[in-house]
Amino acid sequence: MTDGDPTDLGDDPEGVVEVQDEAATRNLVFAAAERLFAVHGFQKVSVRDITAEAGVNLASVNYHFGAKDSLLLEIFRKRTAELNRARVKMLHEAVERHGGRPTVRAILEALIAPPVRWLDPAGPRLISLQFLIRSRGEGTEQMREALRSDVSHLRRFADALLAARPDLPPEDVYWRLHFVLGMLHNNRFAEFDRLHTLSEGLTREADFEGLIRRMVDFAEAGFLA
């Protein structure tokens, strides 16, 4: 369905296998790599693991992406752009809804809701989010450089928060934004497991809108103090 233009298939005498969309293998590699990296870590997953998982030959990674690191970087860029787009869209809607001056709560919702919605195992985004969280600690030098220097999307959130709390010293606003990001980056499989053990099953992360509300409540209270 999503493998390109299927109208070519009928006329090809060589059958279906040879006329796969030229991007099919590339997409298989991309998806397998993202999943394995997200679950097992960047360094522990080899090109062999990826190609075996994708069911393609070993040389595919280098042919389609040049190198393992380039593949990593491409996944990172794509998912980062998608997440930032969702966040900025929500922030923009909040700005319009509040006549140019969104509340702290509306800003925090735009920051928090998109990545938490990605946690839903019923959706197609859980793997991408775990990949992005992992890239923060294990990323290549290129990825860390991108994270360090590209603060353009956070810039908007910081400016909105500064405008919403002009009475606060700016460094307080920045520190609190840092704390909220820490809350978000902690949403890993392993941390949920630990919390689940500690609470003896009381905490279930299945209710994502509820989790968003809990996080926004907590963060908002911290910002309004």
Next chain:
Amino acid sequence: MTDGDPTDLGDDPEGVVEVQDEAATRNLVFAAAERLFAVHGFQKVSVRDITAEAGVNLASVNYHFGAKDSLLLEIFRKRTAELNRARVKMLHEAVERHGGRPTVRAILEALIAPPVRWLDPAGPRLISLQFLIRSRGEGTEQMREALRSDVSHLRRFADALLAARPDLPPEDVYWRLHFVLGMLHNNRFAEFDRLHTLSEGLTREADFEGLIRRMVDFAEAGFLA
């Protein structure tokens, strides 16, 4: 000074080098490994890197620790125990100070202050803390199993918080504890760098008692909501 009993040195005809404390090499390896792991990550640092950094021979890691993973686990266990001891001690003092029922703020201080004090570059703990933070995302299976199952030290904090806020649904208490831990785990070199870039130098993490106060303020507000 700390390399054993120096009184033996004067009588040894073979000189200083051969009569080093038998633990000297072991300690050199331990320290070099912790530092390299903390800065560069667990997978990226090889046994060769460690022994070169320590100025000892390649076989030292296997002789003194058995394997690279065992060395990692030993560092992890030692630093985890030290951090937990400092936290539990502060919690115990808060319990005594408050006649058995410490406030939310006192509990949070016991949870937050020790690891943030370890951030001080003037102290000897900065590397250990970065190692511990990294172990959360990159740890071996043994380390992750230890993190998952050994919640005995967090158990005390959770119980204290449940007692301090008996009016809250327990799952709310657990989630908020999870949020506070996220704030703590985000205190990595790279995240401070990013925050520093975003705030154009306004946020300086040099004032650790100030940072503790900011974090406790934020977390307390979130808990009292």
Next chain:
DNA sequence: GTCTATAGATGGATAGAC
């Protein structure tokens, strides 16, 4: 574009001399 085969580098671990 796909595949096999392999080059070339690096890793953890160990044997054995001292």
Next chain:
DNA sequence: GTCTATCCATCTATAGAC
């Protein structure tokens, strides 16, 4: 306990047939 030399597994990347 320490060191050198080395085994052997594994990795990334590429050459070259199809």
